Amino acid sequence: MTKFMATTVLIIEDEANIRKFASVNLAARGYNVVEADNAQDGLRQLRDARPDLMILDIRMPGMSGLDLLDAMSQEQDIPAVPVVVITASEGAADNMLESGYPDIVDVLIKPVSAPRLIETVAGALADS
Amino acid sequence: MSRDALEVDNTLQQFNELLQRVKELPISQQELLDEMIRIVSTTLKVAQSPPDRIMVWTEMLARTREAFERGQSGDAQRKQSLPSILEDFKDESDVGRAIGIAQIPDDVLGALLTGRHLRSASRIAIVVFNKTWEKNVPIYGTMLSEWRSSPGKVSLEGVRFYFEEDDALVSLFSCGDPLVIEDIEQDRRFEQITHDLIDRTCTVGLILYPLVAGGKWYGMLTVHYDEAISRDIIPAIRGLLDQAAVAIYTMLLFEAEAKARQNAEQANDHKMKLLATISHEMRTPLTSIKGFATTLLADDVEWSPDSQRDFVETINQEADKLTELIEHVLSHSRLEAGTLPIMPTRRQLQDIISVGIAQLQTLAANHELRIRIPPDLPPVCADQRRIAQVLTNLVKNAVEYSPQQAEVAITASTRGEYIQVDVSDQGLGIPAEERVHIFKAFHRGTRARETQKKGAGLGLAICKGIIEAHGGEIWVRGRSEPGTTISFTLPVFEADESDEIHGNDRSDY
Numbered sequence: 001m002t003k004f005m006a007t008t009v010l011i012i013e014d015e016a017n018i019r020k021f022a023s024v025n026l027a028a029r030g031y032n033v034v035e036a037d038n039a040q041d042g043l044r045q046l047r048d049a050r051p052d053l054m055i056l057d058i059r060m061p062g063m064s065g066l067d068l069l070d071a072m073s074q075e076q077d078i079p080a081v082p083v084v085v086i087t088a089s090e091g092a093a094d095n096m097l098e099s100g101y102p103d104i105v106d107v108l109i110k111p112v113s114a115p116r117l118i119e120t121v122a123g124a125l126a127d128s
Numbered sequence: 129m130s131r132d133a134l135e136v137d138n139t140l141q142q143f144n145e146l147l148q149r150v151k152e153l154p155i156s157q158q159e160l161l162d163e164m165i166r167i168v169s170t171t172l173k174v175a176q177s178p179p180d181r182i183m184v185w186t187e188m189l190a191r192t193r194e195a196f197e198r199g200q201s202g203d204a205q206r207k208q209s210l211p212s213i214l215e216d217f218k219d220e221s222d223v224g225r226a227i228g229i230a231q232i233p234d235d236v237l238g239a240l241l242t243g244r245h246l247r248s249a250s251r252i253a254i255v256v257f258n259k260t261w262e263k264n265v266p267i268y269g270t271m272l273s274e275w276r277s278s279p280g281k282v283s284l285e286g287v288r289f290y291f292e293e294d295d296a297l298v299s300l301f302s303c304g305d306p307l308v309i310e311d312i313e314q315d316r317r318f319e320q321i322t323h324d325l326i327d328r329t330c331t332v333g334l335i336l337y338p339l340v341a342g343g344k345w346y347g348m349l350t351v352h353y354d355e356a357i358s359r360d361i362i363p364a365i366r367g368l369l370d371q372a373a374v375a376i377y378t379m380l381l382f383e384a385e386a387k388a389r390q391n392a393e394q395a396n397d398h399k400m401k402l403l404a405t406i407s408h409e410m411r412t413p414l415t416s417i418k419g420f421a422t423t424l425l426a427d428d429v430e431w432s433p434d435s436q437r438d439f440v441e442t443i444n445q446e447a448d449k450l451t452e453l454i455e456h457v458l459s460h461s462r463l464e465a466g467t468l469p470i471m472p473t474r475r476q477l478q479d480i481i482s483v484g485i486a487q488l489q490t491l492a493a494n495h496e497l498r499i500r501i502p503p504d505l506p507p508v509c510a511d512q513r514r515i516a517q518v519l520t521n522l523v524k525n526a527v528e529y530s531p532q533q534a535e536v537a538i539t540a541s542t543r544g545e546y547i548q549v550d551v552s553d554q555g556l557g558i559p560a561e562e563r564v565h566i567f568k569a570f571h572r573g574t575r576a577r578e579t580q581k582k583g584a585g586l587g588l589a590i591c592k593g594i595i596e597a598h599g600g601e602i603w604v605r606g607r608s609e610p611g612t613t614i615s616f617t618l619p620v621f622e623a624d625e626s627d628e629i630h631g632n633d634r635s636d637y
Contacts, residue, residue, distance in 0.1 A: 015412055017442055021419035024439075028429045059408075088411040110411045111418035114426050 006032040007125060010051035012042035012068070013086065014060045018110075022055060025114050026121065039063035043071055046078050053125055055108075058087045058096075069101050082124050084108060219243050220367040227368075227375045233273035236372050236379075241275065245364050250277045251329060251352040253284060254339070254376060261302075261338075261345040267292070269347065272376075282328050294319040304345065306366075307336040311356035333357030337369050341377030349373075405570060406457055413446040413453070456586040459517075460569060463593030470597045472509045474621045477501055477540055477547065484516040488523050495527055498537040505540055508547055508618040514594045515618070521587045522551040522614055530555025530611065546600065546617040554611040563604040567592040591616070 009031050013019040016037070023033045034049045036042040040063055046054070058065035065085065072078050082105045085096050093107040105124045108117065226239035233254050240246050255269040268288040276283065291298050296317045301307050309315050310333055312326050326334060333353035338345055349369055420439040424431065431439070462468035478501050481488070489497060519538065526536040530553040537552045558566060565571050569589040595602040595616045602616035 015416075017416040017446060018412070018419065020442070021416060021423065024435070025419075025423055025426075025429075028431075088408050088415075111415040113418055113422035115422060117419075118426075 006030065007053070008032040008034060008049060008051040009121060010034045010036065010042065010045050010049060010054045010081075012036045012039060012045075012054065012060075012065070013057040014038060015057075018057075018086075021112075021114075022117060025117055029118060031121070039065065039068040042068055043078065046072070046081065050079060051081055053084065053121060054081045055084045055086060055121070058085055058092060066101075069103065072103065073101075082127070084120055084124050086110060086112065215244065216364045219245075219364075220371075223368050224371050227371050230375055231379075233376055233379060234275075236375050237273055237275045240368060240372055243365065243368050245361050246351065246368075248353065249351050250331065250354045251275065251350070253350045253352075254347065255289070255350060256347040256380070257345075272347070282330075284325075284329065287325075289325065294322045297322055301336060301338075301348075304338055304340075306338065306362055306369075308357070308359040308362060309334040309336075310358060314356075330354065335362070339373040339376060340370075341374045342381075344377075346377060346380070402570070406453075409453055410450060413450040416446040417443050417450070456590060459590045460586045460593070463590060463597070468514075468593070468597070470511045470514055470594065472511045472598060474507050475510045475512055475515075476507050477505055477510075477549065477618075480510065480512050480515050481519065481538070483512065484519060487520055491520065491523050492527050492536050494532045495530065496533060496535040497523070498535055500537065500539045502540065502542075505547055506542060507621045509621045510598060510618050511594075515598075518591045518594050518616065519549075519551070521591050525587065525614075526551055526553035526555070526612070529553065542620075543617065545620050547620060548615055548617050550605065550613050550615045552611060552613040554609075556612075557610050558604055558612050560606075563606075566604065567602065588614075 007030075009026055011019055011022050011026075011033060012035075013022065014037050019035055019037065023035060027033050034045050034051060036045050039060060042054075042056070045051070056065045056068065069083065072080065080103055083101070083103045084106045085093075085104055086108045087093055087096070088110045090109060093109050096104050096107050105127060106120050108120055220243075223239055223243045226242060227236055230236045230239055237252050237254065240252060241249070246252065251274065253274040254272040256272045257269050258267055268290045270288055271284055274283060274285060291301075296319060297307075300317065309326075312323065312332055312334060329352055331352040331354070333356050335349075335351040335357070337349040337351065339347040339349055349372065420443050424436060424439055459468060481499060481501065523536060523538070530536065534554040535552075538549065539552070540547055540549045542548075567588045570585045571588075591614075592602050595618070599619050600617040602614065605613040605615050607613055
């Protein structure tokens with residue numbers, strides 16, 4: 001799969017190995033990957049790197065994924081970006097999609113396979 | 129008034145007339161009573177009174193007849209007039225009814241106080257023993273509910289009476305009969321401490337009535353009077369007090385059951401949360417395993433041999449983490465259930481450490497691991513594998529929460545019949561208010577939260593379970609320098625003990 005202009009995906013996930021998994025798979029398929037291991041750095045990357053899509057882990061210590069989404073909607077200088085949420089809980093997944101966070105376009109439920117990750121990202125970008 | 133009530137009223141009137149005649153005419157009492165019973169029963173049936181009322185009346189009359197006969201047999205002290213007997217039985221029926229609808233012990237006292245012999249009491253209290261009174265005297269009684277004729281009177285709420293302090297009282301009370309103190313000032317049978325207690329309540333006459341229900345003597349009712357009383361009061365109130373005993377017992381049972389159910393529900397909640405936490409925690413390593421496995425399997429990308437190796441190593445690491453998590457959860461459950469196999473034998477602490485030293489050194493690779501065990505340390509009674517597990521856990525925590533190159537020390541000393549082992553680090557330390565909680569299962573302290581460490585929070589709970597199964601203790605030592613010291617004790621091995629001393633089940637995995 002080739003792209004004329006590399007699409008940037010921001011991955012916000014505190015578990016190093018999960019972050020690596022997402023990162024290597026996306027990079028190998030031509031995406032430009034930016035990472036953050038906590039929500040605060042994630043916010044900074046949103047402003048600086050201007051990604052086209054964000055993959056966001058919900059359950060993180062300190063500032064949670066949901067806190068970040070709140071910040072995103074409240075602060076003007078943070079651009080709205082389509083969000084794919086990662087969670088371990090199916091219940092939370094259902095809530096996410098009905099939640100009224102309009103930027104959430106899809107949910108990945110752990111454990112995630114490589115093909116599922118790629119097709120979800122492609123799908124989310126195609127829709128936006 | 130309804131027709132039924134009129135009839136009953138009528139019957140009562142006839143009854144009273146008959147009573148008058150009893151006093152005047154010299155006819156046989158027995159014949160008279162038979163006649164009375166017949167009239168009342170017939171009238172009540174005709175009046176179609178509810179069956180239970182008929183029963184009550186019939187019963188009352190039958191007992192009246194017995195009591196009257198007893199009375200006439202010449203026991204002057206027991207002689208009671210017929211009207212008086214009838215009033216007592218009516219009392220019992222009415223008060224009994226009120227006791228029947230009582231919902232709490234206070235209501236029972238309220239019902240008792242409507243009885244004609246109890247109305248003049250200055251205080252009535254329900255006292256519950258800390259255990260059933262059998263051969264061994266219960267240690268103390270606690271007041272459950274109390275009524276005082278005026279609030280100005282001293283309350284005994286919260287007072288515990290330790291029965292062993294008055295042998296005379298105990299021996300008098302032990303036979304299971306009510307103890308009547310007609311006039312405390314004239315009664316020299318008791319110890320001063322009992323007098324003092326009674327004095328506080330300004331009591332002169334006192335009844336201690338045993339509360340028995342379900343075959344258990346579980347407490348006593350204390351009935352206090354401002355004036356001297358007579359033991360003749362007892363036959364009149366026995367029925368009431370026995371009914372009260374059963375009602376109170378039922379209430380106590382319900383309360384105990386409700387509490388047991390609440391505990392069971394809480395335990396169940398705890399278990400549900402446990403399951404949820406575990407399954408959540410397990411998904412993390414599984415995500416990496418699944419992720420990298422499917423990454424390697426994807427056929428639209430070719431990975432370099434270095435990448436492939438890297439991914440496979442990651443899968444392996446995460447599989448190890450998952451294994452550790454599962455083992456922790458298993459250990460913790462088994463410790464809670466008392467089924468973790470623990471087989472202590474005679475061991476030297478130094479040997480336990482030597483066996484596990486490689487692992488400890490790996491854990492502490494980026495730190496200074498110092499081990500100082502006195503050579504003359506006595507042998508202990510310990511399960512080598514489990515104590516090694518404890519040490520590994522403690523060193524792991526020490527390493528996680530302290531900066532690189534800092535010292536992690538294991539030291540030991542003798543403390544009488546125990547040896548004490550201390551694992552210290554120079555890291556973040558544990559806030560004082562958390563020291564009690566860190567050994568609880570699933571506790572994730574502020575250190576863990578702030579440094580973003582993952583994990584179920586079972587390590588210290590498992591250490592505690594293992595140490596306590598050995599008969600030792602584990603705690604956080606207070607210290608002035610920054611850092612943490614966790615100490616635990618193990619019993620010194622006694623030469624004449626058998627190798628296996630603990631009740632933990634020997635079942636295998």
